[in-house]
Amino acid sequence: MHDGRWLHRDLKPTNIGxxxxxxxxxxDVGTSRHIQAGGSLRPEPGTVGTVGYLAPELELEDYDHSIDIWSMGIILFELTYNYHLWKYAINPWRDGKTNEALRPSFQVVSYCWISSFVARIPRSR
Structure with missing residues (x-):
C-alpha cells in the first residue's frame, strides 16, 4: 500500500483480515488517501482514524505514511502483550488514579522493536 503511495489512515485490529x-x-479502505512522492497530507481533525490507534500528528500537523506505522506499532503491542498500549496510561479523568507502571512489564527486545514503530518523531518510525 505504501509502495503505491497510499495511506490507510485507520489501521486497527478490526481492519486487518x-x-x-x-x-x-x-x-475498510474508505478513509485511504493517495499521497504524492515525498508529500504529505494536511490534518483533518476528527475525520479519520480511531482513538487509541491515532498517531499524534494526524490531528495536529501535516503527515505521511508514518501514521500507519504508528498504528501498526500499537497493534503489534496488543498482539505481543494481549492488552492495549494505553491501558496503563494515566487517565486525568480518574481522580488521579493510575494503574500499574507499564514499562517494567516489557521484555527488552520486543519493547525496543515495537517502540520504534511508535516513536514520537514521525521520521524516526
Missing part, C-alpha cells in the same frame, strides 16, 4: 495462514488483507 486473515485470509490464510500468514496472509492478511487490509479492510
Amino acid at each position: 486473515l485470509i490464510g495462514p500468514l496472509r492478511s488483507v487490509l479492510l
Whole structure:
C-alpha cells in the first residue's frame, strides 16, 4: 500500500483480515488517501482514524505514511502483550488514579522493536 503511495489512515485490529495462514488483507479502505512522492497530507481533525490507534500528528500537523506505522506499532503491542498500549496510561479523568507502571512489564527486545514503530518523531518510525 505504501509502495503505491497510499495511506490507510485507520489501521486497527478490526481492519486487518486473515485470509490464510500468514496472509492478511487490509479492510475498510474508505478513509485511504493517495499521497504524492515525498508529500504529505494536511490534518483533518476528527475525520479519520480511531482513538487509541491515532498517531499524534494526524490531528495536529501535516503527515505521511508514518501514521500507519504508528498504528501498526500499537497493534503489534496488543498482539505481543494481549492488552492495549494505553491501558496503563494515566487517565486525568480518574481522580488521579493510575494503574500499574507499564514499562517494567516489557521484555527488552520486543519493547525496543515495537517502540520504534511508535516513536514520537514521525521520521524516526
